[in-house]
Amino acid sequence: MKQKQESVKAWFASGTPWVWMNAGAVSIAVIMTIGLLAVIAVRGLGHFxxxxxxxxxxxxxxxxVQTLIGEEVQVEQVPRERLHSAGMPVPATGPEFMTRGLLKLGNRDLYGSDFSWVVGEWLGERHWPKELMTLERREWGNFYGYLLSVKEAGKVVAEGSAAMPELQQRLQRVNALYDELSGLEKSDIGGINHELERLRLKERKLQLDGQLDATAQADLATARAELQARYQEYEAKLGELRQQFNRDSVVMRDSSGRETEISVGKLVHAYQPNAMGVGAKLKFxxxxxxxxxxxxxREANTEGGIFPAIFGTVMMTLVMALIVTPFGVIAAVYLREYARQGPLTRTIRIAVNNLAGVPAIVYGVFGLGFFVYVLGGSIDRLFFAEALPAPTFGTPGLFWASLTLAILAVPVVIVATEEGLSRIPRSIREGSLALGATKAETLWKIVLPMASPAMMTGLILAVARAAGEVAPLMLVGVVKLAPSLPVDGNYPYVHLDQKIMHLGFHIYDVGFQSPNVEAARPLVYATALLLVLVIALLNVSAIAIRNRLREKYKALEN
Incomplete structure (x- = not known):
């Protein structure tokens, strides 16, 4: 027994139990993370x-008795008392649990709500007719029913079995017209409106400077007349396209037998899911x-895509990285290589470390107060006086959001860079100086390249923290819906003053501010998964660069 106790003590003294405990904790954390991502992926990607x-x-x-048509979204067992308390006419006696199902009935323009809870025991015979059709609309969500006929300018051109192929052909035509209309409105007409606004601001600036003479007015009038002529041409073309866009319509019969005529221009997709095979469903x-x-x-962010949010997230993170890297590296180089090591330097390091623990919303308030109102307002008064009182940089936008995140993440870069600089052997610095290099040349050509993996590590940590932040962005530039991207074909092409969408804020908005909770739920999962993937892609790119730099300078370290 004594020998056994001694062996147990020796086993604990060797540290093996703690190794196994740490390995178990890490394994549990990895399994939980993978499980969480799997749940998010299944619930989000299954929506499509x-x-x-x-x-x-x-x-x-x-x-x-009524007839219901829709998608079966969820089925669950609930206590009978719960249904009774919800106002359903459930008998007081009977089984303890009853089945409750969530049906997506669509047709929100007719019924007011496109989701409804039903009691499974009250559903009669169920069947899935191949003729049932799902119409995905640009507004009012899905429409479920039977296709009766297709019309062109009010006249029936196909009905019965011939209606579906005819509808598909006309839907392809309408989608092509929609793309043309969108391009005309956003690019051509939007570009003209941008140029007209630039002319207005130019005229206002000349007026403020006292240079708006007759010659300048004539030049402005000529340029404005040319733009107006082009605008009239585009407007005429736009009217013709809209007339063609709204030419066709379909007649549908819903679950109550009511016939409804819907413009094909309002449709995105029309398909019969019950008649589709696995291959067709995979393609769709x-x-x-x-x-x-x-x-x-579209539809209060509960339908359509999220490309503007993806673009805004990536662009804001890249601009943040461009800002935070030089500032963080310069600060770290000064503290490690040039500053006299004393109480003041130690105090600065303590302050930098404490900054990493400041709540993110505090940075948002600081960014709104200093960057937007003070710095942005001053820039407007100095360089954009002709646009006042409408703000240019004196309002939340992409640049201020990126700068706020840079301030939030700069302590991480400083600490990581200092750690990298401290690991470079002193002999390398002395060897460079002995060969005749100055301190600046040694720092620029020897020390910083060897410390670049540590800088990339700091950047990776900064991106990981900043890309998922939401609270400060709500104050300094992120909005529910941005009408245009911050990069387009209009001068100066990159608009850092514009507001943007962000995946993190999009999750918050769809999950907590959407009027259609059931429709928003799967999009919350899908967007959350995409945000994780975007952050992982940014981090993997930075890690790959760091590893290449580490291999490049490994020989010098040895």
Whole structure:
């Protein structure tokens, strides 16, 4: 027994139990992370699968029998008392649990809500007719029903079995017209409006400077007349396209037997999910997934895509990285290489370390107060006086959001860079100086390249923290819906003063501010997964650069 106790003590003294405990903790953390990502992926990516459409009778006690058409979203077992307390006419006696299902009935313009909870025991015979159709609309969500006919300018051109192929052809035509209309409105007409606004500001500036003479007025009038002439041409073309866009329509019959005429121009997709095979559903699934990544949002961000949020997140993070890296490196180089090591330097280091623990919302308040109102307002008064009282940089925007995140992340870069500089052997510095190099040349050509992996480590940590922040961005430039991207074909091409969308804020908005909670839930999961992937991609890119730099300068370290 004594020998056994001694062996146990020796085992504990060797540290093996703590190694196994740490390994177990890490394993549990990895499993939980992977499990969480798997749940998010299943619930988010499953939203894009073309679900079959159910048709069933629904008999509520004391009410007439009705027919329901829709997608079965969720089925669960709930206590009978819970249904009774919810106001459903459930008998007081019976089984303890009853089935409750969530159906996506669509047709929100007709019924007011496109999701409804139903009691499974009250559903009659269920079947999935192949003729049932799902219409995905640009507004009012999905429409479920039977296709009766296709019309052109009010006249029936196809009905019965011939209606579906005819609808698909006309829907392709309408989608092509929609792309042309969008390009005309955003690029051509938007560009002219941008040029007209620049002329107005130029005229105002000349007026403020006292240089608005007759010659300048004539030049401005000529340029404005040319733009107005082009604008009239585009407006005429836009009217013709809109007339063609709204030419076709379809007649649908809903679950109550009511016939509804819907313009084809309001449709995005029209398909019969019950008649689709696995291959057709897979093709449609990846098409929907691509639309989610590449298109603009619609329907209060609960439909369509999230490309502006992806673009805004990536661009803001890259601008932040361009700002935080030089400032963080310069500060670290000064503290490590030039500053006299004493109480003041130690105090500065303590302050830098404490900055990393400041709540993010505090940085947002600072960014709004100093960057936006003080610095941005001063820039407007000095360089954009002709636009006042409308602010240019004196309002939240991309640049101020990136600068606020840079201030938030700069302590991480400073600490990581200082650690990298401290690990470079002193002999390397002395050898460089002995060969005749100055201190600046040694720092620039020897020390900083060897410390670059540590700088990249700091940048990786900064990106990981800043890219997922939401609270400060709500104050300094991120909005629910940005009408245009901060990069376009209008001078100066990159608009750092514009407001942007962000994946983190998009998750908050869709998850907590959406009027249609059930429609928003799967998009919250999908957007959260995408945010994780975007941050991981940015980090992996930085890690790859760091590893290459580490291999490049490993020989010098040895």
């Amino acid at each position: 699968w073309p679900a079959n459409v159910l048709e069933a009778t629904y008999s509520v006690p004391g009410s007439p 699934y990846f098409q929907k997934l691509w639309e989610f990544l590449s298109e603009d949002p």
